[in-house]
């Protein structure tokens with residue numbers, strides 16, 4: 358796999374090893390993830406797709422440390438995040454989650470939002486945190502909105518502020534759960550190019566959940582198609598379209614071929630979960 362980062366990434370390798378997660382609210386026993394194994398290379402953009410409710414977010418939450426596993430293990434750069442003897446990963450600034458609905462403080466300016474993490478963790482002094490925040494905002498094309506509030510800028514710019522807010526912590530892995538779902542197509546395409554540019558600059562590993570197959574193919578080094586619940590890889594598809602990518606690739610025969618292939622795999626699993634839903638319902 359060729360990674361298109363300016364510097365070749367050496368950190369941010371994830372290993373998911375036989376992960377199992379069972380929710381058991383009031384004895385309901387929902388097996389969300391079952392013996393799920395795959396690796397994500399340092400600096401990879403790894404796109405996760407699969408039917409609704411198959412267990413994608415559950416997996417992301419286990420990597421982030423929001424909940425534990427009931428079996429198996431997850432490693433980051435060979436270090437155990439969770440697994441035997443450690444049921445739940447510690448939440449850490451090495452793995453930052455950017456959520457679909459966003460989580461900016463509306464009462465803080467964009468600059469203050471970005472500087473907040475290292476300040477509250479006392480990792481940087483106030484002046485260092487603000488200087489770094491300004492620098493990262495400039496790199497991400499966010500000059501001019503430093504002193505505005507999240508509510509005063511477009512939803513696309515807000516997404517960019519959120520990603521910069523994650524990057525200020527120097528994470529090795531960015532965990533994205535449908536971050537662009539609510540955006541219109543044009544804004545989404547601007548976001549995609551901005552994310553690829555961020556990746557080129559930083560070489561950060563990106564674990565990205567989406568329902569949008571074009572988004573998955575356009576951005577990813579690989580697309581992992583998950584099975585209907587319980588989640589585990591059904592197909593792992595290498596996206597052999599060279600970076601840098603621009604929107605002209607969407608109409609290329611190879612892109613259409615990959616889209617048809619991945620779409621068929623997702624549809625097959627969606628049909629299974631639909632059938633099971635009918636039986637369960």
Ligand SMILES: Nc1ncnc2c1ncn2[C@@H]1O[C@H](COP(=O)(O)OP(=O)(O)OP(=O)(O)O)[C@@H](O)[C@H]1O
Nearest residue numbers: 380381382387389408409410411412413414415416
């Ligand atoms: N806290 C919980 N308690 C009980 N069941 C849960 C909990 N969280 C998720 N589930 C169930 O686990 C399964 C997997 O959910 P999850 O959110 O991981 O799926 P997903 O693939 O991310 O879905 P979507 O694509 O719709 O966001 C679903 O059946 C869901 O209802």
